[in-house]
Amino acid sequence: MTSFVHVEQPAAHPGVARAEAVFDHLRATGNFNGSRGLAALLLAAIVSAMLVVADKLVSNLNEGGLLAAWLVMWGVAFVALAFFADTARTLAVRATAGWTAYARRRHAAQADARFLAYAKYDQRIMNDIQAAVTRHEAVIGAPAAVPAQLARAMMAQRSADVKVPTLYEAMRRVNLGKYY
Incomplete structure (x- = not known):
């Protein structure tokens, strides 16, 4: 006779769950x-x-002046702590804010590059981009300032529209249109 043993194992470690709760x-x-x-x-x-x-x-002083020098040195250290605390905090806040802004710009640029790379191969996305540019030009009344990378992708797409697609490309376009 066959029997099955079902052992219930937790999906997460209890220590990790506690640490996540603390961070949240x-x-x-x-x-x-x-x-x-x-x-x-x-x-x-x-x-x-x-x-x-x-x-x-x-270190260059003799034993008699060493205690006085240490007292002066620690006095200078505590005065420096009091004097530079606000400056150091302000500098740290600015550095953190600058790094965060840089990371956001880098992430946005990478996302745009991935989007444009995918748009080169998907006619639907390129059509949406061209429609958005056309709508923008209609609202503004002047030619849109399109980034160079997008302009190159649009020109490449327009020149690619003239070619007759191969059977592979046609089937790929058909399969991209399906939603699974």
């Missing part, structure tokens, strides 16, 4: 700002550079 909670509170960590790192780098310079100066 931190994101939902809105207090999670990546620039604070960057500001702290930048501030630590500035202060450590100042401490290295002060240590080089202190």
